[in-house]
Amino acid sequence: MTDTSLKNKYDSIIFDLDGTLWDSTANVAIAWQAAKQEVDYIQIDIDQAVVRSITGLTYKTIFEKLFPYLDEKQREEFKAIAAKKELEILNERGGQLYPELEETLKYLQVNYKLFLVSNCQNGYAETFFNHSNLKEYFLGYQCYGTKSLPKWDNIRDIVNDFNLQAPVYVGDTQADYEATVKAGVPFIFAAYGFGKVEQGMVATVNSFAELREIL
Template identity: 60%
Template sequence: MQANLKNKFDSIIFDLDGTLWDSTITVAEAWQKAKEELGYVKDDVTPAVVSSIAGMAYDAIFEKLTPYLSNEKRNEFKNLSARYELEMLSTKGGALYPDLEETLKYLGNKYKLFVVSNCQNGYIESFLKQHNFEHVFAGHQCYGTKSQPKFQNILDVIADYSLYAPVYIGDTQGDYDSSTKAGVPMIFAAYGFGKVTGEPITTIKQFKDLQEIL
């Protein structure tokens, strides 16, 4: 873990799933409910299935899970899953990683904080509302807003908030590829869902490590 990153950045852009929280149990329950209601989706949706597709764009997730469905039926499954997902997240939420609130408070005193995720509209808002984080983050962007790739959403946040030295924190290869394409250095959250082939500027094994390095 590199400890020489203090005062190098003006802002931090976080991935959400596998970086700030783990919502796989709630999301799997929601998608499984949609699957059972519709009757034409072949495979059960488990937390392991949800974690395996973490970081993918929302549309791409359902293409991977149901390649055998017509676009019409796939969209029906996706839309019903999305609705149940937001409904359940509003009451059950997800599991925050240890020491997250304390560490975000520390970071928020030094940096502008943002979230960029490949989720649907309303998902980040559910996270913020469920855990009273609306005041913690200066802004956010997601795939569902403009259906554009994560690197472009990172660039949009940089432009919209006039950031000059951001760092991205994520847990998957997709996060690394997106941040690299956006020209933003990445800190790899090794406690999350994925692995990274490349050269993130450093790796954290737990969220509170950020207090030491930033």
């Protein structure tokens, strides 16, 4: 969807990570399945479809949703093992960057301040930056794992910390959209990602590179 009315409307762009900048679900699934082998109480196999189904949720919510039958001690133990395995695997293999990611960030950086806000665990965003070599394009980032705050709070932190006057958020799930509503920031829907958003967005893009057309 091309909407030239968005050009020169914003001073900054805040990006989601999973489903917006890259897809790490295949390797996260490998990591969590490996974590399963270290305990005897996980009842399901963890494949890419399972990981895709919860992408975008906070790390705490993910394990509550996937493993409601675990007691709190077991859930916290497995979450810690899975988190460690995840960072090990992703540091080694990374995720799949979406096409024309760097070219598009380079283009956008000329006119916009760029940021990252994700519901990921501590260390995950750094893994993305290390693997992609794209940290130079971002002025700042915030994750759930940093302060255990919801995404809308972290979006608002970025807006306040960097004195952004007209930010827009790019994400791929309904939860992303709902966070932007609470934060008071307009939303661009990345329809190529993992989720569905029916209404409320200021624009929809079917590829990351399409941001160059509308912004």
